[in-house]
Amino acid sequence: MELKAKRSTSIKALLVEDIEVCRLVLSTILLALNCEVTLAVNGKEAVELFLEGKKFDIILLDKDMPIMTGPEAVVKIRAMGEGDVKIVGVSADDHAMEAFMNAGADAFVPKPMRRAVLIPIIQEIINKKKNAMV
Template sequence: MSSDFHFQSLLVIDDDKELTDMLSTYLESMGYKVQVRNDGEAGLEEAVSGHHYDMILLDVMMPKMDGFDVLKKLRASHATPVLMLTARGDDYDRILGLEMGADDYLPKPFNHRELVARIKAIVRRHNMAAAGNGVEQDLLVNGVHLSPSSQTANVDGEPLSLTSTEFSILRLLMLHAAKRVTKEEISLKVLGKPLQAFDRSIDMHVSNLRKKINAVSVDEKIKTIRGIGYMLLTGSN
């Protein structure tokens, strides 16, 4: 196991017992600790039980409570990274999941190696400060203050409740303030994957980030560069 592997506690919430058995065997062979719950209610109960999970793999279609309801209730109190498992080709599920605060999605059926790559990318950015050397300086641009060491952000003193993905996108935009950052760069540096045609993940994450900023500030902070990407405004743009 590589020296940067710090995060190994996973919760899998999926009603397909054959799939969860297979995932457990595979992920445990890769060094992860895996807990499984086979319906939404039991999954949510475990997710908020106080047991620490570095990431949750969450299916959409489940009995008792679907994945969207689980995610909505989870996000009311927890920022645990969530990878949604969606039906292939179901763009509605993917977009809705991202809107509700999922960090990424993976359509079924999926390659196990791709799953592990997604898990590593998400947990790596979620614990960016702990994985680093702890000396990264705070950022302050146009009233936006971001602290990598404490993983917190605020606008004009008003705190922002951000997912790990939103935090990482904001950090990237702040590091390149007043400069355009392409969607391709955001996808590679934040999501850890090349940007795919018709993939709206970046747009949805930035939209969520904007909504949270706009809720506490009347000033525009993030500008869309049509067809290219985004720019964090400095106040003098």
């Protein structure tokens, strides 16, 4: 499912979260930051989107999901050669940061995620895209 912000920054975000209320909260934050949001409910769906040729600027992944966990999805996505996409692990689990970083994620944000934490990450991606266009 894709959600579009009123004013798009052209930042394409993939939100991978199995809990509906968490998907709602995180997608609301991303939309408020003018991102185009695609939703997936587990790591397998995220990997399948890449196999279909979809491209994203940032992926936010929960750790513990059915079928395929966030860190498992990170390993598979990185193995496909997706080195440019910013992957951010998101979890309330105390040991999640280590699991995500060992899998190849770029950053980790503990739940509950706050907009103030996500703003600099999105801004970094916007700046990187602007510099790539110059």
